[in-house]
Amino acid sequence: MTCLPVKTDKKLGLVIDLDTCVGCQACVTACKGWNDQGYGAPLSDQAPYGAEPSGTFLNRVHSYEVTPADSPAQIINFPRSCLHCDDAPCVTVCPTGASYKRAEDGIVLVNEDACIGCGLCAWACPYGAREMDAAAGVMKKCTLCVDRIYNETLPEADREPACVRTCPIGARHFGDFADPESNVSRLARNRGGIALMPEMGTAPVNRYLPPRRKDVLAASPLAPLLDVSATGLAGWLDRMLGKI
Amino acid sequence: MHPAPSVILFTVLSGLGFGYLAFLGAGLVSASGWAAFALWFLGYALAVGGLLASAFHLGNPQRALRAFSQWRSSWLSREAWASVATLAVLAPVALSDWFGFAWPRAWGVAGAALCLATVFTTSMIYAQMKTVPRWNHWITPLMFQSFALAGGAILAGSRLWAAVLLAGLGGVLAAQWRIGDGRFAAVGATIGSATGLGTIGAVQVFEQPHTGPNYLMREMIHIVGRKHAQKLRVIAFGLLVMAPLAMVLALPPGPLTVALAAAPHLIGALAARWLFFAEAEHVVGLYYGQRGAT
Structure with a gap:
């Protein structure tokens, strides 16, 4: 059913820390690896070793150069995946009911057996979170690793999305935003977590932690070492040459 | 798109x-x-x-x-x-x-x-589609109705209806182009607002997330079509509105007139619809720094 639930019991989602993300792409690889083999049609590649490789990914990491008015440019890595929106437009546009948001935990999923591959949900998403799989002809999207987070055959430490589990920096956090004291709620609150493109009316669940302001050194600690005054013969040469 | x-x-x-x-x-x-x-x-x-x-x-x-x-x-x-x-x-x-x-x-x-x-x-x-500002406007339904009614009037062989509705279609299409051209700017989304990084400073793409095109870029960041958009608009308008209008007004009503008016109208409609997609920009292009490319 593509009408959205009025309220979800949990609001599972991610906090992504733009301050610490180093852009290593490990989350991209882990996501692709896990979703190659578990839930739904595998994420396919087209000509992976050919001249023009292309493939389906549920997570992409952009890199931006941001130049503040008063300090040098900084590089900010920016992972982009499904934000599991409360008012997910990808769900309501779906003509078949394949796209749905779960009332119990708020995860936005695709029932691939009902997906006709019309692509309308991908158009409706402002974040580019959905990609049509060229091999299966069905829409793929982040499942928050629904086949990991409730999977009791996995060790407890692994019951979180593959991208979160693999991040070597700890820049990705998984939790329940409906609980104000959860790790993600506290992180978002304390670090001023932002929602992407709120003007689109999607009410995204995921939050991005903006980069902290970088320190600006008043002067280099090496500056005194540069103030070299020559003495002796070199000093005499320095003074003589300076006069010419 | x-x-x-x-x-x-x-x-x-x-x-x-x-x-x-x-x-x-x-x-x-x-x-x-x-x-x-x-x-x-x-x-x-x-x-x-x-x-x-x-x-x-x-x-x-x-x-x-x-x-x-x-x-x-x-x-x-x-x-x-x-x-x-x-x-x-x-x-x-x-x-x-x-x-x-x-x-x-x-x-x-x-x-x-x-x-x-x-x-x-x-x-x-x-x-x-809020994500495609050019389309997300009341002029879009009006435009589709104008196309259907003008085309229907041509095929119906009605001189009066065809002339009036073709003129109406011309006006609506011109308005849709004019309004559409300003829609993305009117919505105000930029690479800075989309990433939330604009509050820090000027944002530009440092490196793309992937080296080849993907589904998103093929489907929603189509930029080839915008190159000749102005010329195509003139051609589409001439075939869609002006040529059938001339046929309907100059020739006596009959099956031949219907065919002579409908043929250019259909080609013009295809060209105008091609532009409707090719000129439409999706906000996801902001993340790739690829909007406004001409």
Whole structure:
């Protein structure tokens, strides 16, 4: 059913820390690896070793150069995946009911057996979170690793999305935003977590932690070492040459 | 947006077909016997042909019937219902015209209203997209109605209706281009607002997330078409509006005039619809730093 639930019991989602993300792409690889083999049609590649490789990914990491008015440019890595929106437009546009948001935990999923591959949900998403799989002809999207987070055959430490589990920096956090004291709620609150493109009316669940302001050194600690005054013969040469 | 041939054919042909069926249903074309059969056949062929073309862009067309299930929330599902309902309601009217039994004309008028409702549902698939500011405006439904009605009037062979509705289409299309050109800026989304990094400073792409194109770029960041957009607009406008208008006004009414006016109109409609997609920019392009490229 593509009408959205009025309220979800949990609001599972991610906090992504733009301050610490180093852009290593490990989350991209882990996501692709896990979703190659578990839930739904595998994420396919087209000509992976050919001249023009292309493939389906549920997570992409952009890199931006941001130049503040008063300090040098900084590089900010920016992972982009499904934000599991409360008012997910990808769900309501779906003509078949394949796209749905779960009332119990708020995860936005695709029932691939009902997906006709019309692509309308991908158009409706402002974040580019959905990609049509060229091999299966069905829409793929982040499942928050629904086949990991409730999977009791996995060790407890692994019951979180593959991208979160693999991040070597700890820049990705998984939790329940409906609980104000959860790790993600506290992180978002304390670090001023932002929602992407709120003007689109999607009410995204995921939050991005903006980069902290970088320190600006008043002067280099090496500056005194540069103030070299020559003495002796070199000093005499320095003074003589300076006069010419 | 990627101007997929199947979707262009679908919206143009079924729009034209339903516009024409509206004229037939309302009884603005009088014919009987096999002449009536030919007229109705053309209308059904255009409408159904367009709907079939739409199936070609589906990844799994064998499940297309499922698209009838979500009419409560989805404009695409509503379109499926509206088109089937329209074709079903108009069927007895067509048979009545063909075999000459007097089915009440009010039934046909209701069918004509359903034709316009169907075109409206098609237009809302695009107009509802907040992510594509050019489409997300009331001018989009008005434009689709203008296309359907003007094309339908040409095929109906009505000089007065065709002249008036073609002039109306010209005005609406010009307005849609003009409004559309300012829509992205009016919405105000930038790479800085989309990433939330604009509060720190000026944002530009340092490195793309992938080295080859992906589904998003092929489907939603189509920039080739914008290169010759202005020239294509002039060509489309001439073929869509000016040429048929000249034919309808200069030539005596008849099947030949209909054909001579409809042929350029159809080509112009295809060109204009191509532009409708190719010129439309999706906000996801902001993340790739690829909007506004000309």
